[in-house]
Amino acid sequence: MIVSMTGFGDAATERSGVHYAVEIRSLNNRFFKSTIKLPDNLSGLEPEVETILRKRLERGSVTYVLKMRLDSAEAAYHVNTAALEAYISQLRNVKGLDGIARIDLAGLLALPGVCSEPRDQSDEIARHGDVIRDLSGKALTKLDDMRRKEGESLFGVLLGHLNSIRAELSEIDKRAPFVIDEYYKRLTQRVNQLLGKAELAVSQQDLLKEVAVFAERADIAEELHRLRTHLDSFEEASRKGDKAGRKLDFITQEMLREANTIGSKANDADVAKRVVEIKGTIDRLKEQVQNVE
DSSP: OOOBSOEEEEEEEEETTEEEEEEEEEEOOSSEEEEEEOOGGGGGGHHHHHHHHHHHOSSEEEEEEEEEEEOSGGGSOEEOHHHHHHHHHHHHTSTTOTTTOOOOHHHHHTSTTTEEOSSOHHHHHHHHHHHHHHHHHHHHHHHHHHHHHHHHHHHHHHHHHHHHHHHHHHHHHHHHHHHHHHHHHHHHHHHHHHHHHTTOOOOHHHHHHHHHHHHHHTOOHHHHHHHHHHHHHHHHHHHHOTTOHHHHHHHHHHHHHHHHHHHHHHOOHHHHHHHHHHHHHHHHHHHHHTTBO
16 A cells, blocks of 8 residues: 655654654655754764665655653763863953953853863764664654555545546547447538539549548547557556655556547537546646655
8 A cells, every 4th residue: 555755753762861753754755864863962873864765665754753861960061171271261351341241151161161061972872873763763663654644545536537527438439439320410511511612523432432531530449549548558657666756656647648638639618518527637746656665
């Protein structure tokens, strides 16, 4: 069954005073595109996270967000007291600042070299990596479940469009035999009107030759057969393929090509009206297919 590219999955846990939360969202895109948001101290995990996402997701715009909260003293940044004292000493030595400016502690802490993270990045990845990988897998499983449910719902919509096109083709089948007969009648009447004024006549054989040429030019049986074949292929790919998006997009293009040919060859107002309905439905199919992985 087809899979939608739209979905959401999350997972959270708490280990040794650290709260972890992973959220993954996906939207439709012709290709795979990831946006990964990690805490600064774990930015080195980004390539690995992208690899995990690529293994599970074929296409789509994917946003991955990791949030962490440390409820312990370890979360405190290290204050470099020597650097802080050096900044204060230098500021006090600046002439003219006494009585004019006050030293702001928050501003001092933001100066380069005063505050640093409690661990280096390699320590953080080693400490948190396994938990993050586990949560990423669980969030992806929830995302995949939602995408499959969306795919089932989307399949129902697509199947409705296919049946609408089949119904229009059945009506065109009923109408097609009368197109030639009506052309023969119109041609005979028109020729008789024109030649009657000139007191001339045209042979029945000549009329039949003209009608035969028209019948061959207006024959849409092959196009109707091909369009029905495309409809069957579309339905089969939707039922069997969980990564059928690109194939379905190609099939809809072929559908539209056959529908255009039917409209141009039929030379009948009723058929043309039904072809317009078919083309509109194919456009809706194309739009829906853009969300299939």
